Amino acid sequence: MSFGTDLTRDYVYALEARHITSQLWQARSFHQREEVETLRAALNAIEWPDDELSVFATLRGGLFAIPDSLLLRFRHEIGSFHPFRRLPDELHADFQPIKEALSLIADLHRKRNWRSAAETVNAVIEAARSHASFALGPSGNQVLANVYHVCNLARSYELSGSYSFRGFVEQLNEESESEDSNEAPMLEEGSEGVRLVTVYSAKGLEFPVVILGDIIANSATREPDKHINSEQNLCALRLMGCLPWELIDHRDEEHARDLAEGVRIAYVAATRARDLLVVPAVGDGPFNNGWIAALNKALYPAPSNYRQSQAAPKCPPFGEVTVLSRPAKQSGSIERSIRTGLHMPEGCASSVVWWDPATLNLNVEANFGLRQKEILAETGEEAQRGRLQYESWKSTRQRSVDRGHTPSLNVFVATDGIEPPSGYSDRVQVQRVEHVEQRPRGPRFGTLVHLVMRDVEYSAKLESIFTIAQTHARLLGATEEETAAAAESVAAALRHPLLERARQAIRCHRELPILIKDDMAGLLEAIIDLAFVEDTGWCVVDFKTDAENVRRLSKYRRQVGWYIHSIEKTTGRSARGYLLHL
Known part of the structure; x- marks a missing residue:
């Protein structure tokens, strides 16, 4: 219920900080993922080497990770970042990574129309040796899957009958700029973890545990978008912020219809849970402005029973309040919030457990560094053995590729x-x-x-x-x-x-x-x-x-x-x- 705004990233970061695996499922945020933006900037630099901003973004991004200080120093002392610019013979050793990266971009630009777009994407990833950095970072499996999904998009582009590398890059740019792009981050079927999914995408699905998020999102937009009258063959749409008179005349009617649809959406979200439904709520009283306000009657007991509860079975020991903190001017000697524990909402046959927020570990510092650093550490014979295994695999793979280039039958x-x-x-x-x-x-x-x-x-x-x-x-x-x-x-x-x-x-x-x-x-x-x-x-x-x-x-x-x-x-x-x- 975000109405076009991507709210998943903050949830992903919070889960990563707690080392909880998460996956974005059917979310409209594939092209806004950092790794996809990094790869798209590199493809733009390959196709348009004159675009100095794309080249700069490629050098600075996750593929080459050249620091700003070195890039600005190069720009001041040497000049532009054009890949085909002839650099001085006696170039300072500090600038060698920039020189190698620019040479790679130039080489990929020359070969881009002599091979498939998927091969060029793979060449960028392999030449920059970015597999490890993607895999070892936060949510490494999904990051790597998203990167390789760009390769799959390139193959799909070619299977559709298109062969231009520029056409593929322009298609990626158009999809990234379009709010209607429905390309979702890759999800590995059968994998474990928290799945972040929109309510609309969850229709028809069920999960053991469902947690509703973003309670401050409205159940309907402030202004209706359309009015349809089938008897008059009329469809009045809001265009560039302007409303036609037919829509203005029926504004209240359409807004009421949108609110009713919001109630139905809340019902869909609540019924996706098979075993447990977790709903964020305000302990001092019902919050009636959010999209889950329709569920308040099933959550809140009668006001006279706020401070009357029973012990919640199979739950940790709770305190007495469900509000963690309040502004000083609203603090008083009498506690008015709902008491933690088991409650029976008024007119409902099902009980509700109000949780103690003090039992939750809320202040967790995110670790943006590499996990599993031991993978990168050299440990003598073990590291040498792993290196030999890798070299053996690489040579075997190259022989297989060479054999694949040799036709078994001349047609x-x-x-x-x-x-x-x-x-x-x-x-x-x-x-x-x-x-x-x-x-x-x-x-x-x-x-x-x-x-x-x-x-x-x-x-x-x-x-x-x-x-x-x-x-x-x-x-x-x-x-x-x-x-x-x-x-x-x-x-x-x-x-x-x-x-x-x-x-x-x-x-x-x-x-x-x-x-x-x-x-x-x-x-x-x-x-x-x-x-x-x-x-x-x-x-x-x-x-x-x-x-x-x-x-x-x-x-x-x-x-x-x-x-x-x-x-x-x-x-x-x-x-x-x-x-x-x-």
Whole structure:
């Protein structure tokens, strides 16, 4: 019930100070996490090295942790933090970390468009050796999970069909600036710890123990945001702080509706607990301005029974008061707060235990240093053994990566121009279809002719051929001249003896996919325009609209030669190949 304000961070810090594991679940604070902001600043510096502020933030942040004093001294004595700036040869030794970091940013900038965004993110983390600093800090497991979630976002970005590193960085920036971003910090399923979750996200879930927080949050906004009247097809929204008259006229009605929704939300929050519900409350009397005010009747006894309670079972010894401190002007000789212990609220069948706040350890200093420092300490042989294990793992991992870069199978297509086995290219016969000399040319025209040849009936007339040509022309953006020429070329091709033989064939296949393994070249993947079976064997036909070029004709012969080889190897029957110039 924070209405857009992130209140989880203070709770996380308080839990960390007490060494209690916590996890943010379905919270809108992923992009505001310190480790994510650090990584995003580094990605901005890589994409825009001219952005000196991003470069400065990268050097100062958790990746390189260069102190302010050294950075300001470098800026005063050397100049800007541009990664591509040539630094003096005799650079002071104190500035060496800055030089190495700038060189790394420059190198990552050069390579950013030659590899995936996920690889660049991993390269930043690995080059800065920041895994340990993230893992050993407060909530290290979640911090590291959030960092690697950025890698997952990069992979998802690429799987969606986008490949630009700049596009990925801009997407991260937009999501970080958007209040509606619903990207949540990573949560490891099955892990232990306190889960911080909004009331809206908790709908439909149950937990053994539920603690309600932030009791001063309002149950509704001060001003309503919208008014909807379905009968009039009206939706009045607040825009830039301004309210339309329709919303002003129904302000009280909408505010009452929001308050009622707040009561329902409080009910949802209270019913998420299976065994125990913990509600912060004011011992001197009901606090009626917060979002959990709807629960007051189930918490407070009658005023006359404030100081009458019973011993709470299975609870530590309590004092007499539920108020830890008051302003001096409100202190008096008579204690008016609810007495600690077991109470029975008025009109309720369930009892409530009012806790003694003095039993809680409230003043705990947060430890922002590294935990588990013994991990970093050198202990002779044990440290050496661990170092050797790490080096062994690293070399094994590198060998696995190198093996992964080596393809186990070479896949090629017939159009690559690789020479087929001996004699197959020479067996290809070139036959031509008469057509006018002055006609459209180019890849779009060739694609249009192929699509029409794929879909047209071999007995079709010119009118139906032209209709199919028009359909594909709209998809390709072809001109009317190209459409008419394609229809005429296909009509002429259907009158050719080869197509007549295809009409009379025992079996006929169009756009026939072929996948065979060749012992010399690798795995061939091809699609044959036309293949049909006659008494003497297979006939393979490939359609071309630009076979008049001698150099291309040689390449096309090799292509059809592979088709002949693949058909013979697959079926075990002889095949003849034809190059039909439409």
